[in-house]
Amino acid sequence: MRRVGVYGASGCGRGVLPLVRAQLTDRDPECDISFVDDNPIIPHANGHQILTYDDWLIQRASSRYISIAIANSALRERIARRCMTDGVRFFEVRAANVIQLDDVEIGEGAILCPFVTLTSNIRIGKHFHANLYSYVEHDCVIGNFVTFAPGVKCNGNVVIEDHAYIGSGAIIKQGKPGQPLVIGRGAIVGMGAVVTKSVPPGVTVVGNPSKPMAT
Numbered sequence: 001m002r003r004v005g006v007y008g009a010s011g012c013g014r015g016v017l018p019l020v021r022a023q024l025t026d027r028d029p030e031c032d033i034s035f036v037d038d039n040p041i042i043p044h045a046n047g048h049q050i051l052t053y054d055d056w057l058i059q060r061a062s063s064r065y066i067s068i069a070i071a072n073s074a075l076r077e078r079i080a081r082r083c084m085t086d087g088v089r090f091f092e093v094r095a096a097n098v099i100q101l102d103d104v105e106i107g108e109g110a111i112l113c114p115f116v117t118l119t120s121n122i123r124i125g126k127h128f129h130a131n132l133y134s135y136v137e138h139d140c141v142i143g144n145f146v147t148f149a150p151g152v153k154c155n156g157n158v159v160i161e162d163h164a165y166i167g168s169g170a171i172i173k174q175g176k177p178g179q180p181l182v183i184g185r186g187a188i189v190g191m192g193a194v195v196t197k198s199v200p201p202g203v204t205v206v207g208n209p210s211k212p213m214a215t
């Protein structure tokens with residue numbers, strides 16, 4: 001039997017598992033879908049078992065796939081490394097109404113929630129999360145373990161480096177061909193921010209126009 005896990009039984013995971021169910025039940029009605037969680041507080045959620053990773057791993061399986069539904073990108077990367085060591089494979093979760101136009105490449109393990117739109121000529125790294133109603137416009141390059149909260153508007157010619165987090169409703173101004181607007185590695189864009197200039201690595205920006213948050 002194919003075992004499929006959604007890593008994380010908190011809000012993010014409980015939003016992702018129904019997408020996995022819808023995606024897989026037609027293709028493989030026999031597959032087992034569970035939550036995997038390091039600290040399960042209850043044994044079930046929404047009709048699915050919640051197992052620790054170790055318990056999930058010892059269940060008999062012909063193959064094992066996981067989607068890491070955890071917004072914290074550092075934790076997501078740690079879990080991805082552990083899964084790779086254990087021979088667990090990743091799969092893409094994609095809501096049925098996601099729109100994807102021409103020449104879009106996405107690395108393994110992405111989660112594309114309902115109403116996400118990816119237009120054309122886009123490169124996206126591994127374990128990308130695009131939450132509800134987010135879009136990525138033309139000619140963007142997005143790194144590994146990048147997270148979009150709901151409603152992110154990422155306009156054209158933008159580069160987003162690894163581990164950046166873009167908060168709910170943020171708007172990122174378009175760059176120019178050959179002169180992209182860059183959101184640096186590990187930067188955080190606060191919810192509702194209007195980003196008009198590049199953001200250095202590791203910096204948190206908020207507001208309209210966005211500025212580094214006072215520390």
Ligand SMILES: CC(C)(COP(=O)(O)OP(=O)(O)OC[C@H]1O[C@@H](n2cnc3c(N)ncnc32)[C@H](O)[C@@H]1OP(=O)(O)O)[C@@H](O)C(=O)NCCC(=O)NCCS
Nearest residue numbers: 149150166167168188189190191192193204205206207213
């Ligand atoms: C920017 C952010 C990361 C800062 O988090 P934080 O370090 O915990 O900041 P705090 O909540 O302690 O707020 C610090 C100050 O910044 C302000 N602030 C926080 N977020 C802000 C934002 N997005 N825009 C403007 N001001 C903001 C707070 O009002 C507070 O101001 P004060 O000191 O005058 O009271 C966070 O507020 C944010 O926007 N996260 C994204 C949330 C999101 O999109 N969630 C989606 C879940 S699916």
